[in-house]
Amino acid sequence: MSVLAVIPARYGSTRFPGKPLAKIAGRMMVERVWRIAAAAPGVDRVVVATDDTRILEAVQAAGGEAVMTDEACRNGTERALDAMKRLKSDAEIIINVQGDAPLIPPWVIGGVAEAMRADPSLQMATPAVPLPPETEAMMREAKARGSASGTTVVFNRAMDAMYFSKNVIPFRRKPGEGAPAYQHIGLYGYRRDTLEQLVALEPTPFELTESLEQLRALENGIPIRVVLTDYRGRSAWSVDAPEDAVRVEDIIAHEGELLE
Template sequence: MPRTSRSIAIIIPARYGSSRFPGKPLAMISGRTMINRVWALARAVSGVDEVCVATDDERIANHVRNFGGHVVLTGEECTNGTERVLRASEMLATTPSVVLNLQGDAVLTPPWVIAALIDEMRRDPTVEIATAAVRMDKRSYEALRKAKGQGEVGGTTVTFDRRGNALYFSKSVIPFVRNDGLGDDAGILPVFRHIGLYSYRYETLRRYVSCEPGPLEHSEKLEQLRALEYGIPIRVVEVDYGGRTHWAVDTWDDLKRVETIIREEGDLLKT
């Protein structure tokens, strides 16, 4: 195994064979490929020693090399993005002490949100995993609750203790807010929408991947519940998108929506 350093790496897992959106990392979004956009966001984060794309596909690898990015080819044995991130970490010349998993479709993730997780890992050496969440206002809360009532699966909420450590993640809207808690004098809602962005201590990432999925993960289809089931704490960092819209790309319709957001709000990075 390569020697472990005190370095910080952002690793971007990118898979070509998505069932819902084949070739998604190479899809064009407002003049640039998806993977190029995500790589540029990662590169804009200060204090990061390595930015690397992890893929099992030569088409993606060649494209990343062509725009000057660092890429590692991982095997097909990786069953999900987290396993691919671990494998890529092991393949780097020097194993980083902190690894941030930035999904290859996270094209609207502001660099300052990524930096907030890295800053938390630096600030508190006891943090093993950190993730991000945005506080919901009444309007966004009601919209999410309505969508859930209509059977939509997307959108995860999280609760956490006074130290910021996660209590639970759910596809349901948690905590339950009584109707009389939504009045004008109710104050700020304790409802946070989870952002699927994670930073890990390298050894914690290895431990996490070695654990078998438990009943909560199977039930909710949320990988992060595995950590909680095995007693691995997750620090939740409240972030502010600064008026920017959060949106992931799972389908062609999502891609068109992201292009609309970029037209209306402008690119996150100056080009």
């Protein structure tokens, strides 16, 4: 089963225009993500899917592969499907790697690829990590202040997701007791026909309420397998605004580069 990793990279971010081209510790963010995805075990091909020639040319100049996609794509899921079609790719598994996640370890991407390859019945898969108690407490405090950063997931005994939320779930009637909490990592593996099906569906009520695309799948009965992973002591941080890029630089300075 061949695996295509697609990195959607849109130029016109509202909070951070030109975000994919922002330099982080001397290297463009989109280049960092491309290099990480290319190093992921089990990934056969990596392409950046963009709507802007500046990103296309920058990726190609850095030695990566990029493809222009339709400006009308409303989200990364649609852009991943458009890229697959324009490439005329015959990949059976498509992994959507967020272009604003320059600290995602390659083994996390590889874990999703491995899970999809190992079980042909899986339609979708996505990773999650356990939330340490102190991190969970900090996240709950931030959510109480109205923060939308960070997503959690609950899953059944078969490891299929039951719900994703911008709140911290499950709710704890007694602090410190009960089932553990898991943070969702915004990375998705799709069977190609599942990706086509998902894009053809209309947005759903919970998806619109939480602003989480993956809920469209659950609301339409498409199961999502949760793949538990480990950052192996590395920090996770996505880039939504310029100050996040500074934070990522600080993490790299402290922890070192993910790739040599």
